[in-house]
Amino acid sequence: MATALDYKNIPHSHRLPVSHREVQRTFPKLSRQSLVSLAQQWLSKKNRDFCRPYLLSDRADEDDEELYEPAQSYEALQEIYRELAGRKGGRREVLDRILEGDWRKGVSMYQLATAEIQYLLDHPNALRWTAKRLTKIPNARSPVTDMEVTNDSDHLPRFQAQTFMSNLAKELTPLMKAHYLITRIKTSPVTILRVYIHDSPYSNEASLVIDSNSTDSAKAVFFVWPNGSPFVYSSLATLTGQVVGDDGRHLRDIVQQAIPKAFSRPSARYQLTNTNFTTKSLDALLTYRGPGKSNAAAGGWSIFQDHSFSQNALDFITTQKGDGQDKASGNKSNTNGESKAGPGRPKRPLDNTESPGTKRRKEVAAGRFGTSAQPNDGQGLERLEVRIDDPFPSTSDDSNMTHLDGDTSNIDAQAANRMRRGRPSLLDRTAEDLEEIQNEDGWVPNVRVTFQGTHVFAGIRQLVEEGIVDGEKMPGWMTGEAGVTIGAVREGRIRSKEGVPGV
Amino acid sequence: MATYEQLDADISDLHTRINTLKAHRANLSSVLLSQPHLAARLQTQPSPSTSNPDPPEVTQKVITQQSRRNLENIHRACVGVTAYKVSDPDPHAQDHGNILGVRIDVALGGKFVETYHVLLNYIQNSSEGEEKKKSLRIHKHTIPACIPLQHLVNRWLQAGGKDGEMQVHQNLIRFGRSLRKELVSYHLRQQTLHHLRTEAGLEHRNPNNDDVGIAATGRVLNAFVSDDGHSSDTEEAEDEDEASNPARILDIEADTAVRQVTVTWSSRTTAVVCISKDGRVEKAVCRTKNGSRDEALSRKAIGPLRGLVRRLVA
Numbered sequence: 124m125a126t127a128l129d130y131k132n133i134p135h136s137h138r139l140p141v142s143h144r145e146v147q148r149t150f151p152k153l154s155r156q157s158l159v160s161l162a163q164q165w166l167s168k169k170n171r172d173f174c175r176p177y178l179l180s181d182r183a184d185e186d187d188e189e190l191y192e193p194a195q196s197y198e199a200l201q202e203i204y205r206e207l208a209g210r211k212g213g214r215r216e217v218l219d220r221i222l223e224g225d226w227r228k229g230v231s232m233y234q235l236a237t238a239e240i241q242y243l244l245d246h247p248n249a250l251r252w253t254a255k256r257l258t259k260i261p262n263a264r265s266p267v268t269d270m271e272v273t274n275d276s277d278h279l280p281r282f283q284a285q286t287f288m289s290n291l292a293k294e295l296t297p298l299m300k301a302h303y304l305i306t307r308i309k310t311s312p313v314t315i316l317r318v319y320i321h322d323s324p325y326s327n328e329a330s331l332v333i334d335s336n337s338t339d340s341a342k343a344v345f346f347v348w349p350n351g352s353p354f355v356y357s358s359l360a361t362l363t364g365q366v367v368g369d370d371g372r373h374l375r376d377i378v379q380q381a382i383p384k385a386f387s388r389p390s391a392r393y394q395l396t397n398t399n400f401t402t403k404s405l406d407a408l409l410t411y412r413g414p415g416k417s418n419a420a421a422g423g424w425s426i427f428q429d430h431s432f433s434q435n436a437l438d439f440i441t442t443q444k445g446d447g448q449d450k451a452s453g454n455k456s457n458t459n460g461e462s463k464a465g466p467g468r469p470k471r472p473l474d475n476t477e478s479p480g481t482k483r484r485k486e487v488a489a490g491r492f493g494t495s496a497q498p499n500d501g502q503g504l505e506r507l508e509v510r511i512d513d514p515f516p517s518t519s520d521d522s523n524m525t526h527l528d529g530d531t532s533n534i535d536a537q538a539a540n541r542m543r544r545g546r547p548s549l550l551d552r553t554a555e556d557l558e559e560i561q562n563e564d565g566w567v568p569n570v571r572v573t574f575q576g577t578h579v580f581a582g583i584r585q586l587v588e589e590g591i592v593d594g595e596k597m598p599g600w601m602t603g604e605a606g607v608t609i610g611a612v613r614e615g616r617i618r619s620k621e622g623v624p625g626v
Numbered sequence: 627m628a629t630y631e632q633l634d635a636d637i638s639d640l641h642t643r644i645n646t647l648k649a650h651r652a653n654l655s656s657v658l659l660s661q662p663h664l665a666a667r668l669q670t671q672p673s674p675s676t677s678n679p680d681p682p683e684v685t686q687k688v689i690t691q692q693s694r695r696n697l698e699n700i701h702r703a704c705v706g707v708t709a710y711k712v713s714d715p716d717p718h719a720q721d722h723g724n725i726l727g728v729r730i731d732v733a734l735g736g737k738f739v740e741t742y743h744v745l746l747n748y749i750q751n752s753s754e755g756e757e758k759k760k761s762l763r764i765h766k767h768t769i770p771a772c773i774p775l776q777h778l779v780n781r782w783l784q785a786g787g788k789d790g791e792m793q794v795h796q797n798l799i800r801f802g803r804s805l806r807k808e809l810v811s812y813h814l815r816q817q818t819l820h821h822l823r824t825e826a827g828l829e830h831r832n833p834n835n836d837d838v839g840i841a842a843t844g845r846v847l848n849a850f851v852s853d854d855g856h857s858s859d860t861e862e863a864e865d866e867d868e869a870s871n872p873a874r875i876l877d878i879e880a881d882t883a884v885r886q887v888t889v890t891w892s893s894r895t896t897a898v899v900c901i902s903k904d905g906r907v908e909k910a911v912c913r914t915k916n917g918s919r920d921e922a923l924s925r926k927a928i929g930p931l932r933g934l935v936r937r938l939v940a
Contacts (some may be wrong), residue, residue, distance in 0.1 A: 267681070306846050427766070624765075
């Protein structure tokens, strides 16, 4: 075993024992189909170096107790998996074959990484993602050329995988050893980087094996780049309910800090800025912080990005419109009927007869939410947090009194927050916010509203349709048009930075 | 029973037929409604029979709707950048929810391929000036992230500098014009890329590849980091090609904005070219299998993007 420290990454081909915690955690979660397709990818010619299976030639002595006869060659093994793919069967069969048969000597880092990415693609809501933005730090020397739009100017950071990887490794290897895998996904327009953090000065295989004693820390960090946009989504790979220790978070922060540095070039420096957006759904991320048309047209404005508002300029047909709308509203009422049919609800016949009131409420909801916020569109946000910075609606005569009260309560709240352990919330008022509120006449209580659920905006839409929320007086941020999951409301609107939204 | 499938097929056939007929009817009715002087002729000759169930107001409404649509469409089709008014339903919206929409239609090859919107509102500048000036600000938009919208806004819709002294000088027309130029050139580059891929015979080959079943979910981009000495074979089943045939193009891919195109040959030569916004190959680097530069090929690549494949193959 080499004892000298080194400055290398962990190569793809290093193997973890099958009993390693990470292997035992990842592989049993995969479906049969995914396992078979992964095994076939590992056996393809270009990946064989990284995923060496246990073949007949590796067998030193005859062992009668082995469950799986080692295959003669790669081709024979490929044939076995092709046959497994062809017929039906249990997941366990393939899993055991992989872990106890063909890769009994260990699973390589490459295999672990591809398996975890496969799981991520199978379950796009498995992890919690935070969207960040790569922002160019303004160049003090040439602020004008930075902003020019010429024939060959480039406003997005250029992503070149190889250069990026070598820069990132240069930033990180002095601090930690890591295994990197960067993949361009075919089915959706994203590039995924997985960094397996190995908190050890060594990068050899033996040190990987020892490392299994720390039980709480998450080992892998995921970063996703939607192609052709300035955003980055980052996530810590955790099990559901697993508490992330400070160590894991700290290591992730180190990797995260290295990312903008790896993007930077001389005279073009980048930093990561927060975009106030956290969700579990990758689809929602691609909608709100993606490469397409939908970033700055969320909520009711969604009618502008699909073609429900703007007809093609060569489409002269006016008469068919009515039919289409009838059909759409019919569908809508059907889905609502289904979701309503639960215990304790009135029976179906009541739903079918739409009173003019319900019809009107549905139209209002359609006007406010457009085509967005459908319960099964797969773009559910789980949490929306807002802080209200507007003065309390008060009558004119007692405003003086409450003003005084307001001051003390604000300070109390701040003090209480400082006493509380844990990380400060993004929603805590900063000194500037407080000052601004002091200037306000009227009492500004510290009110925070949190919506939580599987699909917050679909829920609000349903409340509007049922008449619980007044769809006409409802503020715009309740429709999701602000495109954030955390924010402060001022004058009825979520406060946003100057500049163009969503770029 | 075998008739189940047959019945299902029949039903779906009928459905498609109904749909085509409906579309045909809609088309015919809009043609009829667009007849010149239709309203006048209907008025002068009131239908004597009672078979016409529509009262005159309805026909009038339908006719005006159609003629307005025709006018609108012709305007949009000819101008390319059009404006309209929207009202924001948000009760807290700025400027009472008055919003100016700018619509950009991108036409390519005799068709309108995409429509983009920029929605602006007209608001007070937040800075405490002596007199409050109003300026246009982008409220919502549907411009993809690969278009430098922020930069165009800084150039043409800058609302007062930080010092407050700067003259508010907004030029919506120039803004719309330059934004349209960006969008159209973006679509033109995309189209040219598609042409190149077709020319290299890549467009219809892909479905076959997917049938093989080992369809990888993605392409690993750092597979070269392998430390064990062997060179990893990047191409399967292409090795035998190498000796006999001249190299053929395996893949042409580009980033989202089509500003950088990578061409891969079966001989593992790769070319990376940078493209300017008006679709010219500005810079090119070709590398052969062993990593050395192919200067001649690089020089050949410079020129219009449209002829890239032709130039490289020749």
